[in-house]
Amino acid sequence: MDPNGGDVIPHRQVALHCAASVVLLWMAGPPTQWWPLALVAIVPWLKLILMTGRLDRRGKWIIVAVSTLYWMVSLQGLRHAHPAIYVGWFALSAYLAVYHLLFIWLARRLIERKIGLQIAAPLAWMTTELVRNYLLSGISVLMLGHAMADVPAMIQIADLVGTYGVGWVVMVVNVAVVCVFSFWKGKVDRKSAITAIGIAIVYVVATLGYASYRLAEPTGKELATFLLLQRNEEVDYLQSQERELEIFEAYAKQAVEAVKRSEQTIDAVVWPESMFSGGAAWMVAADDMVVPAEAEMPAAEFAASIKEQQAYIERRARYLGELMIEGGIENDIQEKPPAFIAGCGVISFGENPESYSGVLHVDSSGNVASWYGKMHLVMFGEYIPILPWIPGANSLMPPGMGLATGEQPGRMPVGDTLVSPNICIETAVERVTGAQVHWPGLPSPDVVVTVTNDGWFDDSSLIEHHLRCVQLVAVGVRRPILSSANNGPTAWVDDRGAIVDRLERGENGQVIAKPTQNTRTSFYARIGDWPMRLLGLLTIVLAFVPGQRFTSTKA
Structure with missing residues (x-):
C-alpha cells in the first residue's frame, strides 16, 4: 500500500500504456501518416488515467522517459543541423515529454473534482498544448490536431478554434473508444459508455457539418502569380x-x-x-x-x-x-x-x-x-x-x-x-x-x-x-x-x-x-486563442483546488 492510502500503479503497466500511446501517435503522423490511428492513439494513456491507485515518482519518470524517446524520434531531424544541437535535441525532447506527464496528472486531478473523462481529457490535453505554445517562446509542431491535416473535413473548424479545436474533437473520439472498451470489461456502466459515444457523435457531426459549409463556399478572385x-x-x-x-x-x-x-x-x-x-x-x-x-x-x-x-x-x-x-x-x-x-x-x-x-x-x-x-x-x-x-x-x-x-x-x-x-x-x-x-x-x-x-x-x-x-x-x-x-x-x-x-x-x-x-477574417485570427487561455486557466485552477485522492475509476 502507498503511505498516502492508495496502491501504486504497477510500473510495468505504466510503461506498456505509455509505449502503446507514443507508438500509435508516431504512426499517425509522418512518415507513415496513418491518420485514423490518432483516433485511438490516446486510449492507452486514458486507460492509465482511469486506473485505480496513484503514480509514484518512478512511474512519473517512466512516463517522461518513454515520451522523451517519442519526441527524439519525431524530431530527430534536428540533430543534422550542428553537432552542438544534439544536446538541444535531447533537451527539447525531454522538455516536451513533461507535457505528456502533465496531461495525465491534470486529467486525473480533474476527475478527482468529479469532472467526467469526456471533459477532463480534452481540457487537460488542450491546456498542455496551450502552455507549450507559449512557454520558452513556444512550439506548435506535433499538436494532436495535426494528425488530421490531410482530412479536409476535420480541419475546417481551425478557423474557429485553431488546431486546439481539431485536437479536442480527436480526443473526444478517443474518450468514446476507451469508454466502450471499459464497458466491455465491466468497468463502466452502459449509460457512461452511451454518453461518451453520444458526445463524440455530436462533436464529429458538428465538425463535418461546419466543414461541408466552408468547403462549399465559392473561391475568390485570382491573385498574383x-x-x-x-x-x-x-x-x-x-x-x-x-x-x-x-x-x-x-x-x-x-x-x-x-x-x-x-x-x-x-x-x-x-x-x-x-x-x-x-x-x-x-x-x-x-x-x-x-x-x-x-x-x-x-x-x-x-x-x-x-x-x-x-x-x-x-x-x-x-x-x-x-x-x-x-x-x-x-x-x-x-x-x-x-x-x-x-x-x-x-x-x-x-x-x-x-x-x-x-x-x-x-x-x-x-x-x-x-x-x-x-x-x-x-x-x-x-x-x-x-x-x-x-x-x-x-x-x-x-x-x-x-x-x-x-x-x-x-x-x-x-x-x-x-x-x-x-x-x-x-x-x-x-x-x-x-x-x-x-x-x-x-x-x-x-x-x-x-x-x-x-x-x-x-x-x-x-x-x-x-x-x-x-x-x-x-x-x-x-x-x-x-x-x-x-x-x-x-x-x-x-x-x-x-x-x-x-x-x-x-x-x-x-x-x-x-x-x-x-477577404473574410476568421474568428480565430480575430480573437486569437483567448477562449483556450481562459479554459486553460480554469483547468489549472481546478487542478489545484483541494479534493479527494484518486482512488476509483470514473469515466
Whole structure:
C-alpha cells in the first residue's frame, strides 16, 4: 500500500500504456501518416488515467522517459543541423515529454473534482498544448490536431478554434473508444459508455457539418502569380562566403530559367530563407547608428559603405530581372521583371549591430522596397534559452545564433496582392502567424508567403511536420500560404488547408502558384486563442483546488 492510502500503479503497466500511446501517435503522423490511428492513439494513456491507485515518482519518470524517446524520434531531424544541437535535441525532447506527464496528472486531478473523462481529457490535453505554445517562446509542431491535416473535413473548424479545436474533437473520439472498451470489461456502466459515444457523435457531426459549409463556399478572385523556388543545397553553420555565393548562383540560375520557360506571367519569385544573401547581407543604418569598433573608419565612410552594399544587392537584382525577360518563350508574355520576395540576412546598425533572419521585398525595378525581420526565433537553432545571461557563455554558441527579433509584421504589395512575409518556425507556432495576419494598424494580407531553410534537417520527416503546421495555420487564418524552402517543404496551400501543388523533399524545382482571395477574417485570427487561455486557466485552477485522492475509476 502507498503511505498516502492508495496502491501504486504497477510500473510495468505504466510503461506498456505509455509505449502503446507514443507508438500509435508516431504512426499517425509522418512518415507513415496513418491518420485514423490518432483516433485511438490516446486510449492507452486514458486507460492509465482511469486506473485505480496513484503514480509514484518512478512511474512519473517512466512516463517522461518513454515520451522523451517519442519526441527524439519525431524530431530527430534536428540533430543534422550542428553537432552542438544534439544536446538541444535531447533537451527539447525531454522538455516536451513533461507535457505528456502533465496531461495525465491534470486529467486525473480533474476527475478527482468529479469532472467526467469526456471533459477532463480534452481540457487537460488542450491546456498542455496551450502552455507549450507559449512557454520558452513556444512550439506548435506535433499538436494532436495535426494528425488530421490531410482530412479536409476535420480541419475546417481551425478557423474557429485553431488546431486546439481539431485536437479536442480527436480526443473526444478517443474518450468514446476507451469508454466502450471499459464497458466491455465491466468497468463502466452502459449509460457512461452511451454518453461518451453520444458526445463524440455530436462533436464529429458538428465538425463535418461546419466543414461541408466552408468547403462549399465559392473561391475568390485570382491573385498574383508566384514562382516558389526549391533546391537541395547543403548548408552548414560555418558556411564560407564562397559557398553562400555558390548557393545564390544556383538559385539565381534556376529562377532565371524557370521564369523564361513559364507559360504565364510571373509576378513574384520567392527565394527560400537566406538563399538570396549570397554572402552579402542587406544593411541599414538607424538614426542612432554607432560605427562598430572593428570597422575602424569614420561614420561618414561607414555610412557610405552601407549604401554601397545596398547598391550592390539592388544591381544584382536588376541584372537577374533583365535576364528573366530576355530570350523567353516565343509568346514573350513576361513584359517586365518579376518582384522578389527573398530570404536574405539583414544587419541593422544602431547603437549596436543587430542581425536578422530577413525577407527582402525587391520590386520589379530592382529596388528594395522594404524588409521584414523574423519575429520568432528557433530555440536551440537561433537562440539558446538563458545562455545569453550566463557570463562568457555566448562564446559557446555556434555562428548564426543570437539573432535579433523583428518588431512587427511586414506587408509587401505585389501588384494588387498584399503579402504577409513569414520565416521558418513562424508557421510552426500558429499564434505567431495568426497575430501577424490580424495585426493592429496593418491591413489584412491576401496571402502569407513563408520562406524557410529546412536543409538543416536533411530529408527527415520533420519537413512534413512543418508542412502540416502550415496547412492548419492556413485554415486558422483563412489565407493561402505559399512556402518556398531549401530542401522542402515547398508548397502552395490554399485557405482550406489543401495542398494544391508541392515539391517532394530534396527535389530541385519550382511551384507556380496562383492563389485565390479570401477577404473574410476568421474568428480565430480575430480573437486569437483567448477562449483556450481562459479554459486553460480554469483547468489549472481546478487542478489545484483541494479534493479527494484518486482512488476509483470514473469515466
